[in-house]
Amino acid sequence: MKNIAILGYGNIGQAAEQALSISTDLTLLRIYHHNEIDSLESDCREGKIDGVIICTPTREVQTYAERLLRTGVCTVDSFDIHGQIVSLRQALNTEAVSGQAVAVVAAGWDPGTDSVVRTLMKAMVPNGLTYTNFGPGRSMGHTVAAKAIKGVKNALSMTIPLGTGIHRRMVYIELEEGAQYEDVKQRLLQDDYFAHDETHVIAVDSVEALNNVAHGVKLTRNGVSGTTHNQRMTFSMTINNPALTGQVLVSTLRAALRLQQEKRYGAYTLIEIPPIYLLEGETEENIKQLV
Amino acid sequence: MKNIAILGYGNIGQAAEQALSISTDLTLLRIYHHNEIDSLESDCREGKIDGVIICTPTREVQTYAERLLRTGVCTVDSFDIHGQIVSLRQALNTEAVSGQAVAVVAAGWDPGTDSVVRTLMKAMVPNGLTYTNFGPGRSMGHTVAAKAIKGVKNALSMTIPLGTGIHRRMVYIELEEGAQYEDVKQRLLQDDYFAHDETHVIAVDSVEALNNVAHGVKLTRNGVSGTTHNQRMTFSMTINNPALTGQVLVSTLRAALRLQQEKRYGAYTLIEIPPIYLLEGETEENIKQLV
Numbered sequence: 123m124k125n126i127a128i129l130g131y132g133n134i135g136q137a138a139e140q141a142l143s144i145s146t147d148l149t150l151l152r153i154y155h156h157n158e159i160d161s162l163e164s165d166c167r168e169g170k171i172d173g174v175i176i177c178t179p180t181r182e183v184q185t186y187a188e189r190l191l192r193t194g195v196c197t198v199d200s201f202d203i204h205g206q207i208v209s210l211r212q213a214l215n216t217e218a219v220s221g222q223a224v225a226v227v228a229a230g231w232d233p234g235t236d237s238v239v240r241t242l243m244k245a246m247v248p249n250g251l252t253y254t255n256f257g258p259g260r261s262m263g264h265t266v267a268a269k270a271i272k273g274v275k276n277a278l279s280m281t282i283p284l285g286t287g288i289h290r291r292m293v294y295i296e297l298e299e300g301a302q303y304e305d306v307k308q309r310l311l312q313d314d315y316f317a318h319d320e321t322h323v324i325a326v327d328s329v330e331a332l333n334n335v336a337h338g339v340k341l342t343r344n345g346v347s348g349t350t351h352n353q354r355m356t357f358s359m360t361i362n363n364p365a366l367t368g369q370v371l372v373s374t375l376r377a378a379l380r381l382q383q384e385k386r387y388g389a390y391t392l393i394e395i396p397p398i399y400l401l402e403g404e405t406e407e408n409i410k411q412l413v
Numbered sequence: 414m415k416n417i418a419i420l421g422y423g424n425i426g427q428a429a430e431q432a433l434s435i436s437t438d439l440t441l442l443r444i445y446h447h448n449e450i451d452s453l454e455s456d457c458r459e460g461k462i463d464g465v466i467i468c469t470p471t472r473e474v475q476t477y478a479e480r481l482l483r484t485g486v487c488t489v490d491s492f493d494i495h496g497q498i499v500s501l502r503q504a505l506n507t508e509a510v511s512g513q514a515v516a517v518v519a520a521g522w523d524p525g526t527d528s529v530v531r532t533l534m535k536a537m538v539p540n541g542l543t544y545t546n547f548g549p550g551r552s553m554g555h556t557v558a559a560k561a562i563k564g565v566k567n568a569l570s571m572t573i574p575l576g577t578g579i580h581r582r583m584v585y586i587e588l589e590e591g592a593q594y595e596d597v598k599q600r601l602l603q604d605d606y607f608a609h610d611e612t613h614v615i616a617v618d619s620v621e622a623l624n625n626v627a628h629g630v631k632l633t634r635n636g637v638s639g640t641t642h643n644q645r646m647t648f649s650m651t652i653n654n655p656a657l658t659g660q661v662l663v664s665t666l667r668a669a670l671r672l673q674q675e676k677r678y679g680a681y682t683l684i685e686i687p688p689i690y691l692l693e694g695e696t697e698e699n700i701k702q703l704v
Contacts, residue, residue: 140639144539207704208697228704235537237704238688239648242529244703245664245691246522246657248435348431348663350656357530357648365641366537372639373536391704393689394696397529400536405685406499412535413498413519413528413682 124379125151125170126372127162129186130177133335134200137368138175145372147402148173159186166193173197173375177368183227184210191217191225196378198371200230207233207391215389224382225389229374230367232256234392236341239357241393243343247353250345255283259337259363261291267315268293273301274310276329283340284320291321296329337363373400415670416442416461417663418453420477421468424626425491428659429466436663438693439464450477457484464488464666468659474518475501482508482516487669489662491521498524498682506680515672516680520665521658523547525683527632530648532684534634538644541636546574550628550654552582558606559584564592565601567620574631575611582612587620628654664691 126148128135135153142150151171154162156178165171173196176183183199190197191214201210207228214225228234232254240252257280264279271277275296282290293316297306307323310316326332340358347353359366374392377399381390401408417439419426426444433441442462445453447469456462464487467474474490481488482505492501498519505516519525523545531543548571555570562568566587573581584607588597598614601607617623631649638644650657665683668690672681692699 137639137641140641144637144639204704208701211700231537233704235533238533239530240703241688241692241699242526245688246526246661248660248664248693346435347653347656347660348428348435350428350431350653353650353652353657355648355650355652357646359644359646361644361646362638362641365638366644369539369638370537373539391700393700393704394687396685396687397532397536398684401532402539408532409502409682409684410499412531413495413524413684 124148124172126375127151127165127171127174128153128177129156129159129162129174131155132177133364134367134371135175135177137364138177138371139368140365141369141372145376145402148372148376156182159189163189163193166190166195171195173379175199175371175375177371184213187214187225187227188217191221191223194221194223196224196375196382198226198229198375198378200234200367200371201228202230202233204233211389211391218389219387222382222385222387224378224387226374226378226395227389227391229392230370231361232339234367234370236339236357237391237393238397239341240343243341243355243357246355247343247345247347250343250353252341252343253285253287255285255287255340255342256289257281257283257338260334264291264293264315267313268295268310271306271310271313273298273306278329278332289319291316291319293321293323294326294329294332295323296327297325335363335365337361376400376402415439415463417666418442418456418462418465419444419468420447420450420453420465421470422446423468424655425658425662426466426468428655429468429662430659431656432660432663436667436693439663439667447473450480454480454484457481457486462486464670466662466666468662475504478505478516478518479508482512482514485512485514487515487666487673489517489520489666489669491525491658491662492519493521493524495524502680502682509680510678513673513676513678515669515678517665517669517686518680518682520683521661522652522654523630525658525661527630527648528682528684529688530632534632534646534648537646538634538636538638541634541644543632543634544576544578546576546578546631546633547580548572548574548629551625555582555584555606558604559586559601562586562597562601562604564589564597569620569623580610582607582610584612584614585617585620585623586614587618588616626654626656628652667691667693
């Protein structure tokens with residue numbers, strides 16, 4: 123049994139706690155809030171903790187992970203800025219090797235398990251087009267951007283898939299007192315987050331009444347295996363977003379601990395890890411059940 | 414550039430040849446027919462070959478793979494008897510370790526890439542039900558069983574998915590001269606291959622006229638991430654069956670050679686291999702493109 127800590131207790135931290143509650147090989151030692159990082163670090167140094175699930179905002183992941191990896195514990199995170207994953211992996215690799223630990227970065231569902239599906243699809247169909255169609259579901263990035271617009275009291279930006287990787291933004295806003303809908307709408311449509319997509323701005327009385335953590339994705343690939351065209355494949359899901367993220371983080375931490383046990387120290391993404399390492403149970407039994 | 418041999422030249426061998434033709438890191442040295450196994454083995458011993466794609470009937474895989482692995486070359490196969498994969502892996506593991514080579518067994522699409530999807534789905538949704546629905550497409554095993562029935566000159570058994578892993582068998586038969594349809598039908602329905610499924614037997618003038626290597630699959634899982642129910646996911650594809658099998662074999666041989674280079678000798682299934690190893694190209698570039 124391995125002792126696990128959770129750092130951060132928002133949606134994802136709570137979901138990770140629930141995912142740990144059904145695990146029989148990982149046990150939750152303690153949840154640490156952001157301001158308890160020093161005490162987490164010292165508990166790691168004292169050997170009380172084997173792995174940490176980092177559930178802080180994405181931009182804080184690197185700083186926390188570096189500190190923790192140096193103490194020799196494994197970390198996982200659901201860092202989600204696609205363009206910065208390679209550099210995060212490089213940075214954490216250095217610390218993980220020096221701490222004789224393993225970090226797995228970007229281990230949510232996208233980036234994360236979707237990345238594994240994209241990799242597998244490319245192995246099956248080396249030439250062709252993959253489209254990732256998100257939603258319907260709330261976009262965190264676009265919601266934060268909408269909330270930052272002058273005159274917006276609260277906002278929710280929904281991502282609606284239109285196919286071939288094109289998305290519509292449905293932005294529900296609560297106006298601040300005195301703010302004019304048309305002015306706020308124009309400011310929002312000019313924001314870089316929204317200027318490039320079809321965007322609809324809808325004024326509502328209560329954003330809270332619309333809140334829902336449901337999300338989904340549909341990945342499609344159509345292309346060529348060898349010299350044979352018209353090979354078509356689709357992966358799709360409809361999910362509770364934080365619940366899936368929390369579960370993937372827990373499954374991934376299991377794999378990280380396994381890699382550490384094999385002395386394969388360093389930082390990885392999910393596509394670099396044997397999928398069977400994500401699971402509880404004996405290798406041959408899992409092969410019998412799943413292969 | 415690695416030198417690859419193909420053993421066996423049926424549908425799969427031809428598809429593997431086509432898949433090698435689009436690879437830039439693996440090159441086809443020679444195709445060997447079954448009766449050329451001695452010459453293949455000696456070419457392996459002489460170091461002319463790095464890896465062999467075994468495209469013989471499933472029941473011959475083990476004998477050939479054992480001989481080849483002892484010479485130090487890597488092997489891949491699309492062995493497809495689900496219940497015997499664990500024992501094949503054990504047998505080849507011994508030879509692969511002694512030859513300092515790597516074997517990957519059952520590396521088609523099911524067992525194979527579907528197994529990876531099932532593993533990933535279980536990592537995302539540890540509790541729940543997965544159904545594998547095959548088809549519509551030709552079942553090799555059932556076709557062979559139908560051909561063996563007395564009075565059948567030629568046959569084609571199509572697998573039709575009815576959902577929740579239940580399948581209908583549509584069996585098209587050409588009768589031998591003098592054979593009575595009703596007698597043949599009764600014999601076929603009593604055969605163990607067909608006795609447990611809804612089976613329809615249709616007499617036709619020409620089975621050859623129906624021939625088609627199209628196939629498909631739909632994998633579904635619905636279950637619980639952490640403590641959250643109603644997490645639903647589906648993977649489906651419509652494909653040219655041998656073309657996909659040949660491509661997966663070639664991608665998998667690339668991974669086998671990589672594992673050999675890392676001195677991780679032994680026998681593996683696809684769920685035990687980092688998915689990124691299946692791809693051409695640099696690690697960081699692939700992470701940038703796919704994660």
